[in-house]
Amino acid sequence: MNVVVEAQDLVKDYNGFRAVNGVSFSVAQGEIFGLLGPNGAGKTTTILMLLGMTEPTSGVVRICGYDPTKEPLKVKRITGYLPENVGFYEDLTAKENLLYLAKLNGIKEDVALKKIDEVLATVGLLDVRDKLVGTYSKGMRQRLGLASVLIKDPKLVILDEPTTGIDPEGTEQVLDLIRRMSREMGVSILLSSHLLYQVQQVCDRVGIMFKGKMVAQGSIEDIGRQVLGEREGVMKLTYSFINEEALKKLDGIEGITEKRIANNTIIVKFDETRKLDIVREVVMRGFLPIEVKGKEYSLEEIYIRYFREG
Numbered sequence: 001m002n003v004v005v006e007a008q009d010l011v012k013d014y015n016g017f018r019a020v021n022g023v024s025f026s027v028a029q030g031e032i033f034g035l036l037g038p039n040g041a042g043k044t045t046t047i048l049m050l051l052g053m054t055e056p057t058s059g060v061v062r063i064c065g066y067d068p069t070k071e072p073l074k075v076k077r078i079t080g081y082l083p084e085n086v087g088f089y090e091d092l093t094a095k096e097n098l099l100y101l102a103k104l105n106g107i108k109e110d111v112a113l114k115k116i117d118e119v120l121a122t123v124g125l126l127d128v129r130d131k132l133v134g135t136y137s138k139g140m141r142q143r144l145g146l147a148s149v150l151i152k153d154p155k156l157v158i159l160d161e162p163t164t165g166i167d168p169e170g171t172e173q174v175l176d177l178i179r180r181m182s183r184e185m186g187v188s189i190l191l192s193s194h195l196l197y198q199v200q201q202v203c204d205r206v207g208i209m210f211k212g213k214m215v216a217q218g219s220i221e222d223i224g225r226q227v228l229g230e231r232e233g234v235m236k237l238t239y240s241f242i243n244e245e246a247l248k249k250l251d252g253i254e255g256i257t258e259k260r261i262a263n264n265t266i267i268v269k270f271d272e273t274r275k276l277d278i279v280r281e282v283v284m285r286g287f288l289p290i291e292v293k294g295k296e297y298s299l300e301e302i303y304i305r306y307f308r309e310g
């Protein structure tokens, strides 16, 4: 596996506040990795460290083997970064904007002109290359943004919230383009977003960040499984006398995570994977289960759990 991004134990402190707290992950060549998390989770700070735009307090970053802090120009040459709100000159055409950017990147005009048509064709804007960017929709601007990072044939493209504010059709076009960049051009993509569903459609793997930490990492399936592994069941029990004494009779049953009295029943939460053993044990101890429910988490629940409840 060709590793393009390698981050190990990244930490970033801002005046004593730990914005990123021990984050490790890697992105392989041609892989799409989604960095997910609510506002303030530390996604942007992590990205800035990958780009060499802010220095890690500790930890290691390598982009194709280069250290972004020590070799920022080498990293810049192979990395395309598209921030959330990419700015173009409204009163210039798409082509003129790209030509300007190519010059800033030190690409010669004749090479740039050829490349510009090629990337505009890739993003589906060749027909409108001579229209003023001021007339472009948000989706078209975002595709122009992708064209602007493709000009330098990057090995890695970092996208911050690439579909925010774009209508469903425009979103689909942007996502499709991201897939093609990875599958057809072999570009590695790191995509930051809080839109789990969209990320889920394109990412090979995701990392979920929360309060500076990577709380889960893997394919959506892996993460689903990680959470399913922790799924919790709930049962309601009756007993001859429901009181604290009765509750104590449930002590020591492995897999029971919580027990309490409510509405003259005993509510027990338990590890779903041990359901049968636990039901058998409570019956042997004289309790009668009147309701046993399993609880499975959907991906939406993962989102709610990590992002809203913490």
Ligand SMILES: Nc1ncnc2c1ncn2[C@@H]1O[C@H](COP(=O)(O)OP(=O)(O)OP(=O)(O)O)[C@@H](O)[C@H]1O
Binding pocket: 014, 017, 018, 019, 037, 038, 039, 040, 041, 042, 043, 044, 045, 046
């Ligand atoms: N330059 C800075 N100085 C001090 N604190 C900062 C600085 N940059 C970020 N932070 C803090 O670090 C934390 C992480 O911010 P960061 O921008 O990395 O989060 P994020 O996940 O990218 O969120 P968003 O989705 O809002 O961009 C936040 O609490 C933020 O206030």
